[in-house]
Amino acid sequence: MIKVFSQIDESNAKWQIPNQFLYYQPGYLQLQQHKVLQAFENDHFSIPFNLHNDKAISIDRSPFGSFLRKQEGQLDSYLEFNNEITQYLKAKIKSMIIHHPSPIYADFIDCNWLTKVGYSIRYNDINQHIVLDPHWQSKIHNMQSRKLKALKASGFQFRHLLSNDIGKVHQFLKVCRQAQGLQINIELPKLKALVAAFPQSYDLFGIFRDEKMSAACIAVKVNSKIAYYYLAGTSPLFRTQSPMVLLIAGMTEHYTKLGFEFFDLGISSQQGQPQETLRIFKQRMGAVESTRPTFTRAI
Numbered sequence: 105m106i107k108v109f110s111q112i113d114e115s116n117a118k119w120q121i122p123n124q125f126l127y128y129q130p131g132y133l134q135l136q137q138h139k140v141l142q143a144f145e146n147d148h149f150s151i152p153f154n155l156h157n158d159k160a161i162s163i164d165r166s167p168f169g170s171f172l173r174k175q176e177g178q179l180d181s182y183l184e185f186n187n188e189i190t191q192y193l194k195a196k197i198k199s200m201i202i203h204h205p206s207p208i209y210a211d212f213i214d215c216n217w218l219t220k221v222g223y224s225i226r227y228n229d230i231n232q233h234i235v236l237d238p239h240w241q242s243k244i245h246n247m248q249s250r251k252l253k254a255l256k257a258s259g260f261q262f263r264h265l266l267s268n269d270i271g272k273v274h275q276f277l278k279v280c281r282q283a284q285g286l287q288i289n290i291e292l293p294k295l296k297a298l299v300a301a302f303p304q305s306y307d308l309f310g311i312f313r314d315e316k317m318s319a320a321c322i323a324v325k326v327n328s329k330i331a332y333y334y335l336a337g338t339s340p341l342f343r344t345q346s347p348m349v350l351l352i353a354g355m356t357e358h359y360t361k362l363g364f365e366f367f368d369l370g371i372s373s374q375q376g377q378p379q380e381t382l383r384i385f386k387q388r389m390g391a392v393e394s395t396r397p398t399f400t401r402a403i
Contacts, residue, residue: 105188106185108192109142110141125172125211125326128172132298138163140155140156144189146181146185148173151189153169159197160196160199161200161201164201166203167203167205168204168396169202169204170204170213170215170218171185171212172211179217182213182217183220186221187221199403200223200401200403201398201400202218203398204397204398206231208233209326221401223401224401225397226398227376227398230393230395231368231372231393231394232372232391232392232393234352234366234369234390236365240360240390241390244353244389245387251350252349256350259314260312262310262350262354266308267299267306271296273322274288274292274295275292277335280337280339281337289335295322306322306324307324307325308322309323311347318338319339319348319350320336321334323355329365330364330368331359332368333367333369349389369391372386375398
């Protein structure tokens, strides 16, 4: 029997998410300010949807969604869970969209289960991640190793910043995006609210030379095993020196020491279309590829 939640906030203790998975925490979902949030769970699975127009999307204001599996969740119980959700939603929406994560997120169902209940792949994005182990540096391309040495020799330094640096980092990243003709995808008040609500989940990092920031990244500890490369940028003034090489290397070392298993560098495509320059850069930093599929289904 499913439980349905139309209101999720910190006071709603009934919405139970295993393994401290950030993107489904009540406080995180509440801060996304979805117009119509409909969340479902039973003893085996959990999933939130944003209902927009005639679609149910899991979820559109986070890197990915899909069905989070608890310890006992097996295929037969998933089929029953999905059927109950479909019956509940079919009077409200016409289609369902699932932004499924990379396979490194082991707490989610196997994506093949989605095809068993009628979902089809809308597109496949290229996801890249670094496997964190003591030998990660041996996987870096020779070109990147030379850049690392050159950056350090030129006085560039990696720093783990404090949470009260969030305004400075956000402004830096905003300027970096504007230089590329882009806009940052989160405003400062919302970012501050997320960092305040989940201070242990957000990390700020920067590369400095003579106290001038040349690159920065906001990272997210998604759970106890995976850190996610969320927002990053390089100053146009330092682009030729490639400070992002030192930044990713420093973050990889940081999360390796903390005992994390993966550093998720995110997608290198847009709706399935490869971004080759970004893809090659991550490969040269030692990243391996997996898929991050988006599924759709009419009901």
